[in-house]
Amino acid sequence: MNKKLARRFAGLSVLSFAVLTGCTSNEDRSRMEQAAQENVSLKAQLTDLNKEHDVLKKDLDSATKDRDQYKTQLSDANQLKAELSKAQGEARTNDARLKAANEDLAKAKGDLEAAKKAQADSEAKYKASEDGVTAARAKTAEAEKAASLNAEAANQAKELAAKLTTEKAALQQKIDALTAELAAKVKEPAPKAPGK
Numbered sequence: 075m076n077k078k079l080a081r082r083f084a085g086l087s088v089l090s091f092a093v094l095t096g097c098t099s100n101e102d103r104s105r106m107e108q109a110a111q112e113n114v115s116l117k118a119q120l121t122d123l124n125k126e127h128d129v130l131k132k133d134l135d136s137a138t139k140d141r142d143q144y145k146t147q148l149s150d151a152n153q154l155k156a157e158l159s160k161a162q163g164e165a166r167t168n169d170a171r172l173k174a175a176n177e178d179l180a181k182a183k184g185d186l187e188a189a190k191k192a193q194a195d196s197e198a199k200y201k202a203s204e205d206g207v208t209a210a211r212a213k214t215a216e217a218e219k220a221a222s223l224n225a226e227a228a229n230q231a232k233e234l235a236a237k238l239t240t241e242k243a244a245l246q247q248k249i250d251a252l253t254a255e256l257a258a259k260v261k262e263p264a265p266k267a268p269g270k
């Protein structure tokens with residue numbers, strides 16, 4: 075296209091030179107008219123090319139804008155995916171903690187029952203030792219000591235059970251909050267693509 079235009083402009087230059095040198099023959103006039111027509115044609119082609127260039131530039135700008143918007147949406151989606159994955163990991167960690175807390179609570183209950191039984195046994199031994207002789211009194215003193223230790227163990231087991239129950243409730247609240255947050259995020263509508 076550029077070579078063709080260059081040839082036409084060269085022809086116009088020759089024609090212009092001929093006009094300037096005073097050529098007035100019919101052939102020169104014919105060439106001048108042809109050159110003028112070609113000049114008009116070239117101007118029309120140039121105008122068309124400029125219009126086409128403007129349209130293509132607008133299309134490129136629009137496509138660039140759409141691409142940037144899709145990149146932003148993809149970035150947002152990836153961030154939401156990472157946040158969801160993190161929340162799911164935290165939920166799994168909290169589930170493991172809750173399970174461990176439940177196991178500790180069950181163990182503490184078992185220890186408490188064992189302590190109650192030991193205390194009851196100690197009390198029975200203590201009552202039986204009251205009817206004995208001096209040797210039985212010595213055994214009674216030992217039983218009292220054992221009862222005191224068992225009572226202390228029972229109190230410690232009760233405190234541990236209360237603490238574990240509180241921790242279990244706190245963990246359950248965290249899990250409920252995370253579950254509600256995850257449910258809210260899952261229900262959020264995905265961003266719509268432009269023009270859809």
